[in-house]
Amino acid sequence: MQLLSVCSEIRLRWRRHFTAIMGLAVGVCLLLVLNALSGAYKEATRIPLQDVGADISIQRNGDVPEELNGVVFSCSAITIRHDEIEAVRSMSGVRSVAQAVLLWVFQDDKFAMVLGIEPENPLGPGRLKNYMVRGAYLKSGKQQALLDESFARDQGVDVGDKVTVAGRDFSVVGLVAASQAPKMVLAHVYIPLEDAQSLAAESKGVQTVSPFSLQDANVLFLTADQEAIPALSASLRTALGDKAAISTPETFLRKLGTLFALSDRFAAAIGLIVLGVTFLLVLKTVAGSIQERAREIAVLKCLGWTNGNLRKQITAETLAQCLLAAAFGVVLAGIACWVLSFQTLDILIPWEMSPTPHFLPGGGEPVFRTVHLPVGLSLPALGIAFVLALGVGSLVSLFCTGRITKIKPSEVLRHE
Amino acid sequence: MSSPILSATNLQKTFGDLVVVKGVSLNLDEGEFVSLVGKSGSGKTTLLSLLSTLELPTSGAVTLCGKDIVRASEEELALFRRANIGFIFQSFHLIPTLTAWENVAAPLFPEPMTQQARREKAVALLERMQLGHRLEHLPGALSGGEKQRVAIARALVNNPKIIFADEPTGNLDSQTGQSIMKTLHSVNKEQNVTVLMVTHDMELAQNADRTLHMHDGAIQ
Numbered sequence: 079m080q081l082l083s084v085c086s087e088i089r090l091r092w093r094r095h096f097t098a099i100m101g102l103a104v105g106v107c108l109l110l111v112l113n114a115l116s117g118a119y120k121e122a123t124r125i126p127l128q129d130v131g132a133d134i135s136i137q138r139n140g141d142v143p144e145e146l147n148g149v150v151f152s153c154s155a156i157t158i159r160h161d162e163i164e165a166v167r168s169m170s171g172v173r174s175v176a177q178a179v180l181l182w183v184f185q186d187d188k189f190a191m192v193l194g195i196e197p198e199n200p201l202g203p204g205r206l207k208n209y210m211v212r213g214a215y216l217k218s219g220k221q222q223a224l225l226d227e228s229f230a231r232d233q234g235v236d237v238g239d240k241v242t243v244a245g246r247d248f249s250v251v252g253l254v255a256a257s258q259a260p261k262m263v264l265a266h267v268y269i270p271l272e273d274a275q276s277l278a279a280e281s282k283g284v285q286t287v288s289p290f291s292l293q294d295a296n297v298l299f300l301t302a303d304q305e306a307i308p309a310l311s312a313s314l315r316t317a318l319g320d321k322a323a324i325s326t327p328e329t330f331l332r333k334l335g336t337l338f339a340l341s342d343r344f345a346a347a348i349g350l351i352v353l354g355v356t357f358l359l360v361l362k363t364v365a366g367s368i369q370e371r372a373r374e375i376a377v378l379k380c381l382g383w384t385n386g387n388l389r390k391q392i393t394a395e396t397l398a399q400c401l402l403a404a405a406f407g408v409v410l411a412g413i414a415c416w417v418l419s420f421q422t423l424d425i426l427i428p429w430e431m432s433p434t435p436h437f438l439p440g441g442g443e444p445v446f447r448t449v450h451l452p453v454g455l456s457l458p459a460l461g462i463a464f465v466l467a468l469g470v471g472s473l474v475s476l477f478c479t480g481r482i483t484k485i486k487p488s489e490v491l492r493h494e
Numbered sequence: 495m496s497s498p499i500l501s502a503t504n505l506q507k508t509f510g511d512l513v514v515v516k517g518v519s520l521n522l523d524e525g526e527f528v529s530l531v532g533k534s535g536s537g538k539t540t541l542l543s544l545l546s547t548l549e550l551p552t553s554g555a556v557t558l559c560g561k562d563i564v565r566a567s568e569e570e571l572a573l574f575r576r577a578n579i580g581f582i583f584q585s586f587h588l589i590p591t592l593t594a595w596e597n598v599a600a601p602l603f604p605e606p607m608t609q610q611a612r613r614e615k616a617v618a619l620l621e622r623m624q625l626g627h628r629l630e631h632l633p634g635a636l637s638g639g640e641k642q643r644v645a646i647a648r649a650l651v652n653n654p655k656i657i658f659a660d661e662p663t664g665n666l667d668s669q670t671g672q673s674i675m676k677t678l679h680s681v682n683k684e685q686n687v688t689v690l691m692v693t694h695d696m697e698l699a700q701n702a703d704r705t706l707h708m709h710d711g712a713i714q
Binding site: 083086087089090091373374377378379380381382383384385386387483486487488491492 | 539540543546548549568569572573574575576577579581583587589590591592593596600601603604632648652
């Protein structure tokens with residue numbers, strides 16, 4: 079094989095190779111972009127849960143409170159018993175668990191969403207720490223509260239004041255920008271978990287609908303081994319029953335609808351079609367090139383090149399052409415991904431996962447988490463692109479180089 | 495007396511019902527310059543193909559440099575050509591994408607040697623052909639005479655024992671043609687390379703050691 083003549087051939091006869099190189103480059107680009115897009119959608123659907131550092135969230139659907147008075151549970155977050163929580167904790171694939179208690183508190187003519195959180199747990203609502211606006215963060219066991227800054231403003235409450243929840247006073251130690259915090263931990267008042275558990279356990283409104291004891295919770299956040307998530311999701315459903323609302327990235331993925339379904343379901347099929355078309359294109363170019371270069375091939379045979387020498391040379395040219403096409407394809411795909419990364423995607427957070435009463439402004443309206451599509455080219459995808467391009471080249475060479483043996487110098491040169 | 499470098503016995507070549515070469519027998523000695531003349535369609539080029547291993551005869555035998563080429567495989571013949579034969583064509587047949595020195599080195603490309611060694615060999619031959627200033631030029635940038643001198647250098651690069659030249663001056667003006675012939679004769683004399691040249695130019699043919707006349711597929 080002569081690298082020198084491979085380069086000369088492509089450089090000096092670029093018009094001949096241009097169509098095949100660009101065709102294959104577009105094919106490689108399309109494959110990479112489809113793959114990146116599919117990956118980006120999947121990655122994007124992790125974001126709502128990643129916002130709270132979780133892989134899975136669990137709630138349980140129940141009955142609507144009989145009366146909107148005092149402390150009640152939203153119908154989408156009723157009791158998950160302590161023994162169930164322990165069972166979840168011991169499941170295979172579960173790494174850590176965070177608990178929360180979400181309460182709707184009606185007192186006099188006021189309403190507040192109260193979320194009991196584990197302040198020291200970095201998983202789940204503990205992430206509120208990142209959205210502090212003023213004051214100090216919550217500490218367990220001290221009857222403290224964090225308030226959403228807008229809620230605090232509406233109520234005329236500030237850091238250092240007291241806030242009353244279901245007849246209990248809590249010291250306001252800090253304000254958080256809840257509107258910017260993950261939608262899944264949206265509340266007006268954040269208090270330590272044990273206080274929220276105690277409020278729920280003492281509430282007649284809660285107990286009537288869903289018996290609750292001091293160590294129970296109504297929202298769980300889990301981190302889990304990525305590959306275990308699908309199986310874990312099924313085990314959780316078995317353990318917690320049909321009314322359990324188990325949210326995984328797959329849950330959000332399903333809500334993305336057609337666009338993702340199309341790009342994901344047909345990525346492989348489109349990829350195969352594209353590969354097939356580019357294979358035919360390269361095949362046509364190489365076969366045409368051999369035909370056009372019959373005289374050169376005949377001359378080289380006269381000069382003592384064996385069929386094997388010529389086969390190697392044409393194969394090297396084809397592979398070089400395909401590598402060049404793959405490189406072009408990668409560059410094109412990089413540009414396409416960069417452009418696509420400016421696109422935003424609205425991921426619907428189901429109402430059940432961020433239950434806001436319908437009588438509140440905006441309550442009941444769909445809540446979205448808007449993310450920039452995390453489109454990028456992964457190293458394995460790049461590797462696969464090059465391997466596929468080389469595969470196309472090898473296959474084309476295999477099909478085409480047989481023609482070389484059929485070229486008879488005496489026949490070709492006789493007509494010169 | 496030494497054995498001939500090329501010996502053909504009762505060579506016959508047919509294409510379907512058409513007999514193109516009819517029972518040709520000939521011998522070429524080492525260092526001999528032989529011209530083969532004949533009218534267009536007399537079978538000169540076909541005979542050249544048969545003698546130079548590019549085509550197999552329908553019947554008859556050819557021994558070239560001691561090798562029975564009729565019984566050899568295609569692979570063996572290719573390697574044999576690389577080791578023993580040089581070709582010069584009327585239309586030069588240089589590879590358009592290779593520079594002058596690369597064209598000269600083309601027969602050496604399959605050989606296990608360094609690129610530097612190939613280049614040195616090619617450059618030496620091109621300098622001998624007074625083309626030292628054209629090493630990096632593509633064939634498209636060379637004149638007809640220069641192209642043919644590159645082709646002669648290419649034919650010599652593997653130190654052949656015999657050169658087959660098919661109308662080497664056919665595409666050149668008479669002055670350039672004479673210069674090419676001079677080069678061919680000097681190669682023949684200085685390197686003791688046997689030359690079999692097909693031509694229809696009787697004047698050029700007369701400068702050969704021996705002239706074979708071909709008519710209607712047979713040597714007369």
